[in-house]
Amino acid sequence: MTTSPTRRKHILLVEDRPDHFELLALNLQEYRLVHARNFAEGLRFATEKYFDLYILDNWLPDGTGIDLCQLIRKFDPHTPILFCSAIAYEPDIQKGLAAGAQAYFVKPIDFDGLQLMVARLTNIAPNMAFEARRAEITAIREELADQLFERNERFEKVRERSQKAIERSGKAIDMVLTAKRKYLRLKAMQAYLSAGGTRGDFAREWLDEISPPRRSTLEPNEAKSLLKPFQICRADLRRL
Numbered sequence: 001m002t003t004s005p006t007r008r009k010h011i012l013l014v015e016d017r018p019d020h021f022e023l024l025a026l027n028l029q030e031y032r033l034v035h036a037r038n039f040a041e042g043l044r045f046a047t048e049k050y051f052d053l054y055i056l057d058n059w060l061p062d063g064t065g066i067d068l069c070q071l072i073r074k075f076d077p078h079t080p081i082l083f084c085s086a087i088a089y090e091p092d093i094q095k096g097l098a099a100g101a102q103a104y105f106v107k108p109i110d111f112d113g114l115q116l117m118v119a120r121l122t123n124i125a126p127n128m129a130f131e132a133r134r135a136e137i138t139a140i141r142e143e144l145a146d147q148l149f150e151r152n153e154r155f156e157k158v159r160e161r162s163q164k165a166i167e168r169s170g171k172a173i174d175m176v177l178t179a180k181r182k183y184l185r186l187k188a189m190q191a192y193l194s195a196g197g198t199r200g201d202f203a204r205e206w207l208d209e210i211s212p213p214r215r216s217t218l219e220p221n222e223a224k225s226l227l228k229p230f231q232i233c234r235a236d237l238r239r240l
Contacts, residue, residue, distance in 0.1 A: 039063030
């Protein structure tokens, strides 16, 4: 039974000899293989892509498979790693397993045993897959909760800044209106005194303007009330 291309497991095969890669690819046709030709390329593919299994040669032109295995384990602690190498010394095999590999095959490869091992390493137990998925969902929920909290904090800060800006704007409007009233009162007083009025009479008529209540909007009849001193002044002049 052929595996669907969308469900085929991905394997990174780090092998510098093309003939060895072709032989391995021939015996692992049900998997999607990505070929890295040296240490540097293998490390780059491992960091940039996602794989279900790493198969490493231990003897590469620019490094060792053991060193590559150790680097991979720093950012990918759980994906299985399998060695296929002509280096058959027992200390090297033990170093490979200690670096984080699950299996070590010595060339020439027993392909029946390799196929069984690859199948076992790429099939995660159902309970492990369930726990991994549950941990993933929990992490997503926690991240979304953190993002919501940070967004609410930013919104509250923006709201506070907006409120302060509105308050500053209201104070500025009050200052402008107060300045306009003071200027109008000054002009009115000059005219009143020039027409023969006294400062005391003027102050009594403009008492509200001398000590006005604080407000940011003009009353509908405020303009008319500001003209009241002139009307009194003209009436007084007619009696003279």
